Amino acid sequence: xxxxxxxxxxxxxxxxxxxxxxxxxxxxxxxxxxxxxxxxxxxxxxxxxxxxxxxxxxxxxxxxxxxxxxxxxxxxxxxxxxxxxxxxxxxxxxxxxxxxxxxxxxxxxxxxxxxxxxxxxxxxxxxxxxxxxxxxxxxxxxxxxxxxxxxxxxxxxxxxxxxxxxxxxxxxxxxxxxxxxxxxxxxxxxxxxxxxxxxxxxxxxxxxxxxxxxxxxxxxxx
Amino acid sequence: xxxxxxxxxxxxxxxxxxxxxxxxxxxxxxxxxxxxxxxxxxxxxxxxxxxxxxxxxxxxxxxxxxxxxxxxxxxxxxxxxxxxxxxxxxxxxxxxxxxxxxxxxxxxxxxxxxxxxxxxxxxxxxxxxxxxxxxxxxxxxxxxxxxxxxxxxxxxxxxxxxxxxxxxxxxxxxxxxxxxxxxxxxxxxxxxxxxxxxxxxxxxxxxxxxxxxxxxxxxxxxxxxxxxxxxxxxxxxxxxxxxxxxxxxxxxxxxxxxxxxxxxxxxxxxxxxxxxxxxxxxxxxxxxxxxx
Numbered sequence: 001x002x003x004x005x006x007x008x009x010x011x012x013x014x015x016x017x018x019x020x021x022x023x024x025x026x027x028x029x030x031x032x033x034x035x036x037x038x039x040x041x042x043x044x045x046x047x048x049x050x051x052x053x054x055x056x057x058x059x060x061x062x063x064x065x066x067x068x069x070x071x072x073x074x075x076x077x078x079x080x081x082x083x084x085x086x087x088x089x090x091x092x093x094x095x096x097x098x099x100x101x102x103x104x105x106x107x108x109x110x111x112x113x114x115x116x117x118x119x120x121x122x123x124x125x126x127x128x129x130x131x132x133x134x135x136x137x138x139x140x141x142x143x144x145x146x147x148x149x150x151x152x153x154x155x156x157x158x159x160x161x162x163x164x165x166x167x168x169x170x171x172x173x174x175x176x177x178x179x180x181x182x183x184x185x186x187x188x189x190x191x192x193x194x195x196x197x198x199x200x201x202x203x204x205x206x207x208x209x210x211x212x213x214x215x216x217x218x219x220x221x222x
Numbered sequence: 223x224x225x226x227x228x229x230x231x232x233x234x235x236x237x238x239x240x241x242x243x244x245x246x247x248x249x250x251x252x253x254x255x256x257x258x259x260x261x262x263x264x265x266x267x268x269x270x271x272x273x274x275x276x277x278x279x280x281x282x283x284x285x286x287x288x289x290x291x292x293x294x295x296x297x298x299x300x301x302x303x304x305x306x307x308x309x310x311x312x313x314x315x316x317x318x319x320x321x322x323x324x325x326x327x328x329x330x331x332x333x334x335x336x337x338x339x340x341x342x343x344x345x346x347x348x349x350x351x352x353x354x355x356x357x358x359x360x361x362x363x364x365x366x367x368x369x370x371x372x373x374x375x376x377x378x379x380x381x382x383x384x385x386x387x388x389x390x391x392x393x394x395x396x397x398x399x400x401x402x403x404x405x406x407x408x409x410x411x412x413x414x415x416x417x418x419x420x421x422x423x424x425x426x427x428x429x430x431x432x433x434x435x436x437x438x439x440x441x442x443x444x445x446x447x448x449x450x451x452x453x454x455x456x457x458x459x460x461x462x463x464x465x466x467x468x469x470x471x472x473x474x475x476x477x478x479x480x481x482x483x484x485x486x487x488x489x490x491x492x493x494x495x496x497x498x499x500x501x502x503x504x505x506x507x508x509x510x511x512x513x514x
Contacts, residue, residue: 200338
C-alpha cells in the first residue's frame with residue numbers, strides 16, 4: 001500500500017496546497033522577523049536607557065511575554081482581541097502581530113546580553129571622550145555587540161520560523177494547516193505531515209548551517 | 223553591565239532624563255489608558271463576564287485543567303531528561319555507529335516544528351493503526367523535541383569541562399563509565415542546571431500546544447469558558463486568569479534557575495578550574511536552553 005508512488009502522490013496531487021502553505025509560512029516569517037527585530041532592538045534600548053521608568057517598562061514587557069506560551073498570545077489575538085472592538089484585522093495580520101510581539105521579547109534579551117558582552121572599557125572610553133548615551137550606544141557599543149549577537153539572533157529567528165506553524169491552529173492557511181486540507185481530500189495524513197516536516201527541514205537546515213558558520217567566524221576572543 | 227553606558231547624570235542630565243521619563247510615562251499611560259478604556263467600553267470589567275469565577279463547578283474545572291497542564295509538563299520533563307541523557311551519551315560516544323545516528327536523531331527533532339511533530343503523532347499515527355490519546359501525542363512530542371534540545375545542553379555541558387579532568391581520571395585508571403559518572407557529570411550538572419531549567423520553562427509553555435489537539439488543559443478550558451454566551455463570552459477575563467497562572471508557574475521555575483545559578487557562583491571559588499561557562503561552541507551569552 002505504502003509504495004513509493006503513494007508517498008510521492010500525496011505531494012504531487014496536492015502541490016497547490018503545499019505551495020500556498022509554505023508561501024504563507026515564509027510570508028508570515030519574513031513579516032514577523034522584520035517586526036520582531038525592530039521592536040526587540042527598541043525594547044533592548046529601553047532596557048539599557050538611563051531613565052529608570054523606561055527600563056522598568058522594558059523589563060515588564062520581556063517578563064510578561066517570555067513567560068506566556070505563544071499559543072496563548074495567538075489565542076488572545078484570535079478570540080479576545082475582536083471582542084475589544086479596536087480595529088478589525090484579518091487572521092493573518094493578527095498572527096503576524098502575535099508572533100512579532102512574542103519574538104520581540106526574545107530578540108530584546110539577545111540584543112541586551114550582546115550589549116553587555118562588550119568590554120566595559122569601550123563604553124568608559126567613549127564616555128571619557130564626551131560621547132553621549134546615544135553616541136556611545138550607536139557608534140561604539142552596538143557595532144561591536146552585533147558580532148556576538150547575530151548567531152543567537154539567528155537561532156531566535158529559526159525558532160520563529162518553526163513557531164509560525166502554531167498560527168495554523170488559528171485559521172491561518174500556512175504550512176501547519178496543510179493537514180486540515182489533506183484530510184478533507186482524504187489523503188494519507190502521515191505521509192502528508194512527513195512532507196511538511198521535510199519542507200521545514202529544507203528551510204531550517206540552511207539557516208542552522210549559516211548560524212554555525214557565523215558563530216565560528218565571528219566568535220570574538222575576549 | 224548596562225550602567226556603564228552613561229555617566230552619573232549631572233543637573234542637566236537629570237533634567238533631561240526627567241523630561242524623557244515623563245514623555246515615556248505619558249506615552250505608556252496613554253497606551254495603557256487606551257487599552258483600559260477599550261476594556262471598559264466593551265464591558266470587560268462588568269460583573270457579568272467575571273461571574274463565572276463564582277461557580278464551584280467552573281473552579282473545579284480550572285483546577286482539573288491546571289492539573290492536566292502540570293501532568294503533561296511533569297511526564298514530558300522526565301521523559302525529555304531521560305531522552306536527552308541517552309542521546310547526549312550517544313553523541314559523546316567514541317563509536318561512530320552510535321554517534322552518527324544519535325546526531326541525526328537529535329538534529330532531526332530539533333529542526334522540525336514541535337506542532338508538526340505532535341500532529342504526526344495525533345493525526346498521522348492513527349492512520350497506520352496505532353491508538354493515540356491527545357495526552358500521549360503531546361507528551362511524545364514534548365519528549366522528542368525538548369529531549370533533543372536537552373541532549374545538546376548535556377553534551378555542551380560535558381564538553382565545557384577542562385580536558386584535564388577526564389585526562390586525570392583516565393590516568394588514575396578509571397574506566398569510561400567511571401570517568402563520566404564520577405568526574406565529569408557531577409561537575410557538568412552544576413554548570414548546566416540553569417540551562418536545563420530554562421529549557422523546562424520552554425517545555426511548560428509548550429504544553430499549551432495541547433490545546434490544538436483537543437487536550438483538556440488551561441487553554442482548552444479558556445476556550446470552553448470564554449466562548450460561553452451565558453457569561454457574555456468572557457474571553458478577556460478568562461485569558462487574564464490563565465496567563466497569570468502560566469506566568470506564575472514559569473517565573474517560579476525561572477527563579478529556581480536564578481537561585482541555583484547564584485548558589486553555583488558562590489561556590490565557584492572552591493573549584494578554581496571548574497566549569498566557567500557552558501558550551502564552547504554555543505555562545506555563552508545566551509544559554510542553550512533559552513530557545514523559544
